Amino acid sequence: MNPVLSGIAPSLIRELKARKKPGDIDLGLGEPTLKPDVRYFEAATERVRREGCPYSPNAGYTDLRAAVAAYHAFPDRGGAENVLITVGSEEALYLAIKSVLDPAGDEALIVEPCYLAYPKLCALEGIRHRTVALNGDDGFRPSAARVLAAMGPATRMIILNSPNNPTGRIWPADELRTLADGLAARPGPPVWVLSDEVYRELYLTPERPASIGQMWPYALVAGSLSKSNALTGLRLGWLVGDPEAIAAATKVHQLVNTAASTFSQMVAREVFADPTNLGAHRAHYAERLELVAGLMKRNGIGLVRPEGAFYCMVRLPLALEHDSLAAAEALLEAHHVVATPGRAFGDSGEGWVRLSWVAEPDDLRIAIERIAAFFATADRG
Amino acid sequence: MNPVLSGIAPSLIRELKARKKPGDIDLGLGEPTLKPDVRYFEAATERVRREGCPYSPNAGYTDLRAAVAAYHAFPDRGGAENVLITVGSEEALYLAIKSVLDPAGDEALIVEPCYLAYPKLCALEGIRHRTVALNGDDGFRPSAARVLAAMGPATRMIILNSPNNPTGRIWPADELRTLADGLAARPGPPVWVLSDEVYRELYLTPERPASIGQMWPYALVAGSLSKSNALTGLRLGWLVGDPEAIAAATKVHQLVNTAASTFSQMVAREVFADPTNLGAHRAHYAERLELVAGLMKRNGIGLVRPEGAFYCMVRLPLALEHDSLAAAEALLEAHHVVATPGRAFGDSGEGWVRLSWVAEPDDLRIAIERIAAFFATADRG
Numbered sequence: 001m002n003p004v005l006s007g008i009a010p011s012l013i014r015e016l017k018a019r020k021k022p023g024d025i026d027l028g029l030g031e032p033t034l035k036p037d038v039r040y041f042e043a044a045t046e047r048v049r050r051e052g053c054p055y056s057p058n059a060g061y062t063d064l065r066a067a068v069a070a071y072h073a074f075p076d077r078g079g080a081e082n083v084l085i086t087v088g089s090e091e092a093l094y095l096a097i098k099s100v101l102d103p104a105g106d107e108a109l110i111v112e113p114c115y116l117a118y119p120k121l122c123a124l125e126g127i128r129h130r131t132v133a134l135n136g137d138d139g140f141r142p143s144a145a146r147v148l149a150a151m152g153p154a155t156r157m158i159i160l161n162s163p164n165n166p167t168g169r170i171w172p173a174d175e176l177r178t179l180a181d182g183l184a185a186r187p188g189p190p191v192w193v194l195s196d197e198v199y200r201e202l203y204l205t206p207e208r209p210a211s212i213g214q215m216w217p218y219a220l221v222a223g224s225l226s227k228s229n230a231l232t233g234l235r236l237g238w239l240v241g242d243p244e245a246i247a248a249a250t251k252v253h254q255l256v257n258t259a260a261s262t263f264s265q266m267v268a269r270e271v272f273a274d275p276t277n278l279g280a281h282r283a284h285y286a287e288r289l290e291l292v293a294g295l296m297k298r299n300g301i302g303l304v305r306p307e308g309a310f311y312c313m314v315r316l317p318l319a320l321e322h323d324s325l326a327a328a329e330a331l332l333e334a335h336h337v338v339a340t341p342g343r344a345f346g347d348s349g350e351g352w353v354r355l356s357w358v359a360e361p362d363d364l365r366i367a368i369e370r371i372a373a374f375f376a377t378a379d380r381g
Numbered sequence: 382m383n384p385v386l387s388g389i390a391p392s393l394i395r396e397l398k399a400r401k402k403p404g405d406i407d408l409g410l411g412e413p414t415l416k417p418d419v420r421y422f423e424a425a426t427e428r429v430r431r432e433g434c435p436y437s438p439n440a441g442y443t444d445l446r447a448a449v450a451a452y453h454a455f456p457d458r459g460g461a462e463n464v465l466i467t468v469g470s471e472e473a474l475y476l477a478i479k480s481v482l483d484p485a486g487d488e489a490l491i492v493e494p495c496y497l498a499y500p501k502l503c504a505l506e507g508i509r510h511r512t513v514a515l516n517g518d519d520g521f522r523p524s525a526a527r528v529l530a531a532m533g534p535a536t537r538m539i540i541l542n543s544p545n546n547p548t549g550r551i552w553p554a555d556e557l558r559t560l561a562d563g564l565a566a567r568p569g570p571p572v573w574v575l576s577d578e579v580y581r582e583l584y585l586t587p588e589r590p591a592s593i594g595q596m597w598p599y600a601l602v603a604g605s606l607s608k609s610n611a612l613t614g615l616r617l618g619w620l621v622g623d624p625e626a627i628a629a630a631t632k633v634h635q636l637v638n639t640a641a642s643t644f645s646q647m648v649a650r651e652v653f654a655d656p657t658n659l660g661a662h663r664a665h666y667a668e669r670l671e672l673v674a675g676l677m678k679r680n681g682i683g684l685v686r687p688e689g690a691f692y693c694m695v696r697l698p699l700a701l702e703h704d705s706l707a708a709a710e711a712l713l714e715a716h717h718v719v720a721t722p723g724r725a726f727g728d729s730g731e732g733w734v735r736l737s738w739v740a741e742p743d744d745l746r747i748a749i750e751r752i753a754a755f756f757a758t759a760d761r762g
Contacts, residue, residue, distance in 0.1 A: 001481055001629050008632065035433040038426065041644070045422040052416040053614040087468055087616075087638040094637045100382055117636060124636055233434040233643025235468075248382050251389065255498060255505055256475045257468040261642045262614025263422070 008120050012344040016328060020338050025367040027355045028338040030165075032230040032310070034281055034358075044266035056262045058254040059246070060085025060238075064265055067272040068238045072221060074213040081243045084250050085260045085268075089198045089237035090117065092222035095249040096194045096239055097121050097157070100220070106156035108194075111147060113140065113166055113313075113345035113352075115196070118159045128154070133348030139304045140167040140313065140348075144178035156189065161196040162209055166345045166354035167313050168306025170203065173210035180215040190218045192245075197221055198237075199309040201228035201278045202285050209308060213240060220245060225268060227309070228278045236264040285310055288364075292357040295365055299372035303355075313342065313352045314371070319378040321351040327378075328353055335370040389501050393725040397709060401719050406748040408736040409719040411546075413611040413691070415662055415739075425647035437643045439635040440627070441466025441619075445646050448653040449619045453602060455594040462624045465631050466641045466649075470579045470618035471498065473603035476630040477575045477620055478502050478538070481601070487537040489575075492528060494521065494547055494694075494726035494733075496577070499540045509535070514729030520685045521548040521694065521729075525559035538573040539564075543590055544580040547726045547735035548694050549687025551584065554591035561596040571599045573626075578602055579618075580690040582609035582659045583666050590689060594621060601626060606649060608690075609659045617645040666691055669745075673738040676746055680753035684736075694723065694733045695752070700759040702732035708759075709734055716751040 017028060059065065065080035074082075086092040101108065103126040110118045112131045122129035132150035134140040147158060158179075162171040183191050195212045200223060203209050213219040224237030237260075239249055253259070271277045289306060296303050296314075303312045320327040324341035331337050331353075340356075342349030355371075357364060398409060440446060446461035455463075467473040482489065484507040491499045493512045503510035513531035515521040528539060539560075543552040564572050576593045581604060584590050594600040605618030618641075620630055634640070652658045670687060677684050677695075684693045701708040705722035712718050712734075721737075723730030736752075738745060 001483070001625075002479060003483055003485070005480065005629055005632055008636075031436055036429070038430045041426040041429050041434075045419065045426050048417070048422050049419045053422075053612050055412055055613045087642075090636075091638040098383060099386065102382070102384055104384070120636055124633065231434050232436045233640075235638065235640065235642045244382075248386055251386055252505065255389075255471075255501055256637065257472040257616065259614075259616065261468075261616040261645055263644060263648075264642055267644075 004124060004126065008123050011116070012325065013340055016332065016340070017338065019332060021336070024332065024336040024338055025359065025363045026338040027357070027359060027367050028340045029356045029358050031232040032227060032281065032358055033360070034230040034284060036230045037280070040267045040270040043270045044263055047266045048263065053262050056259045056265055058259050059250045060260060061265050061269070064269055064272065067269070069240065071272065071275050071278070072211070072213060072223070072240050074211070074219070074221070074240065076217070077213065077240055077242070082240055082246060084239045084246050084253060085265060086237045086239055086253065087257060087260050088226060088235045089196065089222040089224040091253070092237045092239035093117065093194065093196060094121050095252050096220045096222065097127060098125050099248040099252050100192055100245050101127050101156055103127055105154055107152060107154040108157040108159055109147065109150060109155045111158065111160040112347070113342065113349040114161055115165050116344065116346065131346055133346065136315070136348065136352065140164070140169050142169055142171040142175050144175045144182060147179060148182040155191060157192040157194055159194045159196070163199040163203060163308025165199065165309055166311050166340065166342070166349065167304055168309050168311050169304070170205060170209045170307040176210055176212050176215055180212065183216060192218045192220055194220045194222065197223050199227055201282060202310060203282070203308040204286050204289055205307050217242060225271060225278070228281065229271060230281065231267070234264045234267060236260060236268050288357055291361055292364055292368070295368045299368050301368065301372055301375065310358050311354050311356050313354055316351055316353060317375045317379045324350055324353055331371065331374050335374045337367045337370050339371070385505060385507065389504050392497070393706065394721055397713065397721070398719065400713060402717070405713065405717040405719055406740065406744045407719040408738070408740060408748050409721045410737045410739050412613040413608060413662065413739055414741070415611040415665065417611045418661070421648045421651040424651045425644055428647045429644065434643050437640045437646055439640050440631045441641060442646050442650070445650050445653065448650070449604070450621065452653065452656050452659070453592070453594060453604070453621050455592070455600070455602070455621065457598070458594065458621055458623070463621055463627060465620045465627050465634060466646060467618045467620055467634065468638060468641050469607060469616045470577065470603040470605040472634070473618050473620035474498065474575065474577060475502050476633050477601045477603065478508060479506050480629040480633050481573055481626050482508050482537055484508055486535055488533060488535040489538040489540055490528065490532060490536045492539065492541040493728070494723065494730040495540070495542055496546050497725065497727065512727055514727065517696070517729065517733065521545070521550050523550055523552040523556050525556045525563060528560060529563040536572060537570065538575055540575045540577070542577040544584060544689025546580065546690055547692050547721070547723070547730065548685055549690050549692050550685070551586060551590045551688040557591055557593050557596055561593065564597060573599045573601055575601045575603065578604050580608055582663060583691060584663070584689040585667050585670055586688050598623060606652060606659070609662065610652060611662065612648070615645045615648060617641060617649050669738055672742055673745055673749070676749045680749050682749065682753055682756065691739050692735050692737050694735055697732055697734060698756045698760045705731055705734055712752065712755050716755045718748045718751050720752070
């Protein structure tokens with residue numbers, strides 16, 4: 001066996017989920033409970049009737065690549081040659097890390113708390129990596145200064161996620177600008193910024209989130225239809241970036257799986273026929289957040305108010321804050337609620353749990369009451 | 382950029398295809414021209430209407446994994462835990478090479494002529510590899526003795542393909558038995574046999590091909606619906622093997638793309654509801670082969686009679702046999718037929734061209750007459 005695999009820890013989230021029993025309420029979910037619009041699938045099926053289901057070009061259908069480029073509308077990145085269609089944003093992350101970094105010396109710097117696939121992908125590919133933590137006391141506010149200060153001489157990639165899983169925070173435009181300016185001022189080879197924007201459409205702020213892709217020519221932006229349109233199972237994502245990086249990523253993509261599913265690309269063409277389709281579920285999540293925030297307040301639970309995605313971080317009471325895994329286990333065993341220990345998102349998440357609020361309103365109400373009861377007991381205990 | 386990428390040559394096949402002009406007849410195709418049965422897509426769309434399109438488990442839906450295990454029916458490999466659902470057989474090959482070999486010292490031995498993704502995937506993953514060539518003078522007859530004699534002390538994987546692209550040859554059961562016995566007799570750690578069986582259903586012999594999976598516990602068998610059911614764009618494949626190898630491959634799969642498309646798995650469930658569906662196109666290819674073999678004979682072109690897949694190898698005339706690429710280029714420029722230079726399948730393919738015979742009968746007739754004319758001119762020239 002490849003010895004690198006034994007060094008990659010299994011997912012805490014999955015281990016905890018395996019202990020879920022019938023009747024438990026799941027606030028650990030990482031995917032929408034909404035259903036997708038089946039008309040996209042009907043139209044794609046009609047297309048299969050006419051055209052069959054042949055291989056697409058390795059990098060994806062040119063019209064779909066062009067539609068994705070137009071959707072992001074980054075400066076100088078407006079053509080199909082700037083986009084690779086991938087098997088979900090997960091493959092986009094993998095391809096970026098695998099293609100543009102040299103395992104012999106390059107280092108990735110990962111902004112925490114984060115989805116732990118980032119460090120695991122680096123480990124899988126033999127890429128040296130470190131993390132830089134945002135500050136929980138500051139609500140995990142994105143900070144360019146922190147990231148720039150943490151860079152080392154071998155840092156060739158920064159990995160960030162906005163809107164963020166698990167914090168729900170969005171990188172503000174001025175912080176991204178400071179980051180881009182800081183990177184531009186550094187001597188030496190350019191530093192890639194891999195920006196995971198899979199929650200791009202699920203913003204809860206008045207304005208659409210800014211992207212480092214608007215400001216930095218070495219941005220590589222990963223996206224997908226998974227979260228915006230309840231299409232996690234479609235496995236349709238993309239990587240946007242400069243043509244040389246996209247060509248390198250395409251070379252790997254071609255070898256590891258040839259191309260993304262033609263049917264999934266046909267569905268995506270239907271969605272992108274009117275890009276406002278990508279925002280179809282935004283109002284639903286905004287409404288659900290109001291409900292959750294109200295329930296939290298009424299039950300005396302403090303949370304970092306999310307700006308996007310469908311998660312929030314909740315600080316554990318003092319008695320529990322040293323061990324978020326034990327807290328999540330106790331919450332599950334004694335109160336029948338699945339929550340995700342903050343530690344699953346890096347050391348900086350310790351002392352917190354992540355709640356996802358895609359569940360039904362009645363379940364959310366019951367779960368939040370149970371969490372409040374659990375926290376109260378812990379602080380008395 | 383990752384320096385390993387610059388060492389991986391671009392595909393000769395794609396380079397040649399890029400020069401194809403309208404009106405040229407394409408016998409270079411690597412996918413069926415048949416259309417798939419659209420009813421599978423209709424049923425899967427109904428399922429999306431009811432269930433949405435959520436993530437599947439990382440390794441694929443358990444019932445589909447069990448159906449694939451039952452379909453291959455290898456000894457002690459009959460359970461879902463023996464199967465990983467992948468993004469086409471291409472990902473199955475990648476995962477096998479990436480997961481079970483140690484780049485620090487293990488070597489793969491690749492049986493040629495072959496699909497050149499095998500050595501390229503080894504190069505991508507930093508796996509040392511050598512090839513062992515079958516003998517063109519012997520019609521590229523599979524030979525266990527040749528393979529066993531070529532093994533070295535570090536050989537930990539043999540990669541073979543049956544039915545074979547490009548030769549159309551099938552590994553006979555007795556050769557596979559000799560191979561398994563030879564491997565069993567070797568001292569040292571076990572040697573994996575990665576068997577690419579993507580053309581398993583397209584056999585032109587009276588009997589279904591044997592598989593090393595029936596005879597060797599360290600077999601890893603890659604398959605897919607791409608060629609059997611004209612579903613290349615579905616990107617639905619699988620890897621079958623021992624549970625430890627499947628678990629390791631699943632770990633990589635989860636990190637690099639999470640899971641295969643849920644919709645593609647829904648389509649596959651419909652196909653596997655009656656496994657005879659996988660043989661639906663076999664008669665079509667058998668009939669087409671009779672036509673092609675007759676046309677070849679009438680035009681005086683010698684071929685290695687295919688036993689499976691939809692390709693055949695044709696020996697170049699003496700005047701052309703030193704350079705199959707130049708021959709294919711001349712055939713395209715002067716006679717408007719796309720064929721694949723044998724060199725695209727390794728050094729052992731030099732002196733040959735591969736013709737695929739998925740084209741329409743009229744096109745096949747015209748193309749074969751043109752090839753005959755080209756060969757005749759070359760020998761006179």
